[in-house]
Amino acid sequence: MEKLYQEIILDHYRAPHHYGLRDPFEAQVHHVNPTCGDEITLRVHLVDTGDEPVVADVSYEALGCSISQASTSVLTDLAIGRPLADVFEALDDFTAMITSRGTVEGDEEVIGDGIAFAGVAKYPARVKCALLGWMAFKDAVVQIMAADAEPDPDAGDSESLSTAKEG
């Protein structure tokens, strides 16, 4: 059990990082795990630094088990302040490790504390728990990108990713 519930997971569970919903944000998503009823509301705020989008904030409120709460907390540590491309690389690496049934070792350089979830891969029923927050993040980013791809009727600042919404 200690392999699954690494101390680092329990620490994030007991004191989740970056918890709560904050402004500004460009997309808010609500994801549920239909098998257990766990829920998450997650907001993403991106800024364009000129050469690449950077994750300025990930904020969330969630109801769920230790695995889902801790993995979302770890995601916020990894994502906030980092270039979106790096976060997506971590997301791909984390997802590959979690869904590998233990055959893919994660790279701690890429996924940080996410490495503590390696044990989850051996419990297929918990994979969705570990991915709940990460999939919500991916969905939110996709929504922001889709909104940006649409022609802006106000045709204002073409450099901005989209207009930040106030909650």
Add this chain to the structure above:
Amino acid sequence: MAQEVITVTPEQLTAADIERIRADFPILERTVRDGKPLVYLDSGATSQRPIGVIDAEQEYVTGHNAAVHRGAHQLAEEATDFYESARERIAAFIGAPRTDEVIFTKNATESLNLVAYSLGNATYSPDPAAARFRLGPGDEVVVTEMEHHANLVPWQELCRRTGATLRWFGVTDDFRLDLSNLNDVITPRTKVVAFTHQSNVLGTINPVEVLVAAAQRVGALTVLDACQSVPHQSVDLAALDVDFAAFSGHKMFGPSGVGVLYGRYELLAAMPPFLTGGSMIEQVFIDHSTYAAPPARFEAGVPMTSQAVALGAAVDYLRDVGMKVVADHEAELTGYALQELSAIDGVRIIGPSSTVDRGSAVSFVVDGVHAHDVGQILDDAGVQVRVGHHCAWPLHRRFRVAATVRASFALYNTAAEVDALTAGVRSAQRFFGVS
């Protein structure tokens, strides 16, 4: 809340009886998670199968397999006899007045959908016999807040398709159906009353006679979800006087892939079909068809024959043990589990605290530890329970819990397994630092 535990005096099975019963279920010998003995407390989700059921399926497949109700060769005759014999024994087991009131489906979910879709089809059927089933705006379908999604979503969909209105009974704080507004909910507008015999989460056994009487006063059809009652107590559908009842084979020592819909014959005979195609017809012309009498009308295509045969063997097994013995043994385990779990600080039972009008599903929450995490620690000790909302999300919302842990007992469980459950709960509390 006070957790008063009343234990029903059982016709007690001796330790030797239980050992003999356990020996009938080969899977109970295996170990899980690095050599831990299997403690299977998830029979409410699916039960394990005795060797006689497994053998019956094998005997049919290896010696008599053919497409039933087709062809005139010897194997087809034998296969048909096996299949129809299972129907007869199942009908007798549930107190169906007629064998042709038992329809084989793939599971209880399909059984309930069969009724809902047939009523929906009646709404658009030109057949005058179907007129009595038509639904439309102004009509009402009544369910309860404690339904499994299988006895809720099909009725939501039927209402959406026909314009009828869905209404429901709530659940009281002591986990019983709230019937204080019985005559406000069941009115002359009510056309269908669909409710569970025994809650798969709370364990609550509902007063079928009260609901049936209220429905009959206004001429509404009654649909009983008997998934959690038929495997665990003696059920006499004729005495209960319901119009329809649904249950699954795999929760009563039978295989998955087979379920039953019981329906009052005169209703089945007037209802339009749900699934159409081969073997459910009377005559087929290029532009229209007429339909066979029940049960064939509702069994389109080659059925799940070996599973139905095995379900017949499961019913034989339960009948030979005796449903009173089954119910008393489970009541004893349930009473013990309620007593032991309530004695743990921070454990809250989501269900009646006594075994009166209560089945063997025992759901609970552990303060400070999510149900998934409790289940994981239990699993590590070999204890297999269900975690989540158990396909009863509205009920979990009613009690403001996202998920519960559910232990559910069957004939083959023991008091020592209840002890393994409570020890596991305590160790989850220690692991997560809440004890």
